[in-house]
Amino acid sequence: MKIVVLDGYTLNPGDISxxxxxxxxxxxxxxxxxxxxxxxxxxxxRVGDAEVVFTNKTPISKNALKKMPDLxxxxxxxxxxxxxxxxxxxxxxxxxxxxxxxGTDAVSQMAIALLLEICHHVGEHSNSVMRGEWTNNQDWxxxxxxxxxxxxxxMGIIGYGRIGQGTGRIAQALGMKVIAYDQYKNQSxxxxxxxxxELDELMAKSDxxxxxxxxxxxxxxxxxxxxxxxxxxxxxxxx
Amino acid sequence: MKIVVLDGYTLNPGDISxxxxxxxxxxxxxxxxxxxxxxxxxxxxRVGDAEVVFTNKTPISKNALKKMPDLxxxxxxxxxxxxxxxxxxxxxxxxxxxxxxxGTDAVSQMAIALLLEICHHVGEHSNSVMRGEWTNNQDWxxxxxxxxxxxxxxMGIIGYGRIGQGTGRIAQALGMKVIAYDQYKNQSxxxxxxxxxELDELMAKSDxxxxxxxxxxxxxxxxxxxxxxxxxxxxxxxx
Numbered sequence: 482m483k484i485v486v487l488d489g490y491t492l493n494p495g496d497i498s499x500x501x502x503x504x505x506x507x508x509x510x511x512x513x514x515x516x517x518x519x520x521x522x523x524x525x526x527r528v529g530d531a532e533v534v535f536t537n538k539t540p541i542s543k544n545a546l547k548k549m550p551d552l553x554x555x556x557x558x559x560x561x562x563x564x565x566x567x568x569x570x571x572x573x574x575x576x577x578x579x580x581x582x583x584g585t586d587a588v589s590q591m592a593i594a595l596l597l598e599i600c601h602h603v604g605e606h607s608n609s610v611m612r613g614e615w616t617n618n619q620d621w622x623x624x625x626x627x628x629x630x631x632x633x634x635x636m637g638i639i640g641y642g643r644i645g646q647g648t649g650r651i652a653q654a655l656g657m658k659v660i661a662y663d664q665y666k667n668q669s670x671x672x673x674x675x676x677x678x679e680l681d682e683l684m685a686k687s688d689x690x691x692x693x694x695x696x697x698x699x700x701x702x703x704x705x706x707x708x709x710x711x712x713x714x715x716x717x718x719x720x
Numbered sequence: 721m722k723i724v725v726l727d728g729y730t731l732n733p734g735d736i737s738x739x740x741x742x743x744x745x746x747x748x749x750x751x752x753x754x755x756x757x758x759x760x761x762x763x764x765x766r767v768g769d770a771e772v773v774f775t776n777k778t779p780i781s782k783n784a785l786k787k788m789p790d791l792x793x794x795x796x797x798x799x800x801x802x803x804x805x806x807x808x809x810x811x812x813x814x815x816x817x818x819x820x821x822x823g824t825d826a827v828s829q830m831a832i833a834l835l836l837e838i839c840h841h842v843g844e845h846s847n848s849v850m851r852g853e854w855t856n857n858q859d860w861x862x863x864x865x866x867x868x869x870x871x872x873x874x875m876g877i878i879g880y881g882r883i884g885q886g887t888g889r890i891a892q893a894l895g896m897k898v899i900a901y902d903q904y905k906n907q908s909x910x911x912x913x914x915x916x917x918e919l920d921e922l923m924a925k926s927d928x929x930x931x932x933x934x935x936x937x938x939x940x941x942x943x944x945x946x947x948x949x950x951x952x953x954x955x956x957x958x959x
Contacts, residue, residue: 604843
């Protein structure tokens with residue numbers, strides 16, 4: 482069985498091994514192929530008569546699938562599977578898998594890290610202090626940006642699945658109120674500090690908005706001129 | 721009644737008003753006086769025959785108290801009151817107050833912000849991206865530091881009072897285990913993800929250590945050559 486990895490470097494820049502896959506067949510790993518359809522010829526050529534293909538961000542379109550006659554399995558090495566035409570794959574009887582949970586903790590943590598950067602600018606403050614700007618400051622307290630305290634503020638979370646809930650849990654521990662928009666509501670998650678709301682209400686009441694939804698037709702461009710116009714004036718912006 | 725504020729700027733650089741204090745007496749606000757005993761003469765001169773003095777970081781020693789004959793009240797405009805010789809004040813019948821809770825949320829948030837800076841270097845990464853280093857990078861994923869995921873790691877918290885508990889709550893929401901050292905233990909706080917331990921065990925088992933204890937004789941120099949030697953090799957260091 483031929484197995485092709487189209488863009489292995491994104492997942493594995495060298496710190497892990499592909500070796501374990503060799504017991505299933507002949508494995509060919511390409512570090513990179515193409516991240517858009519301009520490289521489609523190369524994508525088709527490299528997949529060739531393989532039965533199994535792994536991709537992270539290399540797209541596999543309906544057109545390409547027609548030219549991959551032996552393909553039986555597409556493994557997406559990421560959570561979002563918008564790069565694969567899943568309807569066409571289904572029609573062709575090709576199984577498509579993704580990895581929905583590998584980044585739950587990491588993405589929630591990153592969302593909070595981005596927010597705390599806006600609140601504290603730790604790196605810039607550290608550089609400023611190392612340049613002696615605190616030492617040479619006549620006051621005991623020194624800061625080069627206003628600090629933002631999150632407790633009591635409201636976080637709006639668009640998409641309240643695993644990652645959204647993880648982010649919401651950290652936000653609540655920071656003393657924030659969470660309001661969430663999701664087409665699937667799990668009422669058991671609601672509490673004094675977490676409520677589901679409609680999108681308009683989320684836009685109007687949030688001090689911070691974070692998106693944790695997949696890219697679907699219904700979510701594409703969800704932050705736009707119209708929704709931004711509904712946001713409150715004091716929404717925390719990157720300063 | 722004479723009221724003196726010795727170092728008002730630290731608390732109030734101009735965004736709030738001292739006016740409400742004027743109904744209690746004649747108020748004199750100095751932006752700064754001295755942050756150490758080298759300025760003690762000026763400290764004594766400015767307090768003069770005041771009955772009430774407010775200080776944030778300006779020290780009031782036993783010696784100075786002897787020369788403040790009318791003083792009845794010292795209001796520390798901060799949490800830590802190590803700047804006042806409280807024993808000498810007590811002997812002289814002077815009431816000393818501090819503000820133990822104003823910064824609970826803010827300090828917990830800041831501790832986590834410092835940790836997330838080490839994990840993500842958001843500011844530096846943002847600067848790098850703005851310089852075009854992601855755009856000009858051939859891979860879809862781009863980072864200039866290894867990222868550290870906190871879930872599953874252990875945070876050691878020295879001093880598990882209000883602020884320590886607040887920090888511990890956020891750490892647990894990030895998926896971390898918390899081990900805490902405190903001379904006063906509240907067993908009801910223990911759970912699957914939070915345990916009290918002795919100091920040696922905390923040093924040995926923590927991936928991250930955060931201090932939330934007051935400066936007392938028993939806590940002075942608590943991180944020292946001996947305790948550092950007990951830390952595990954893989955403790956997260958500022959990179």
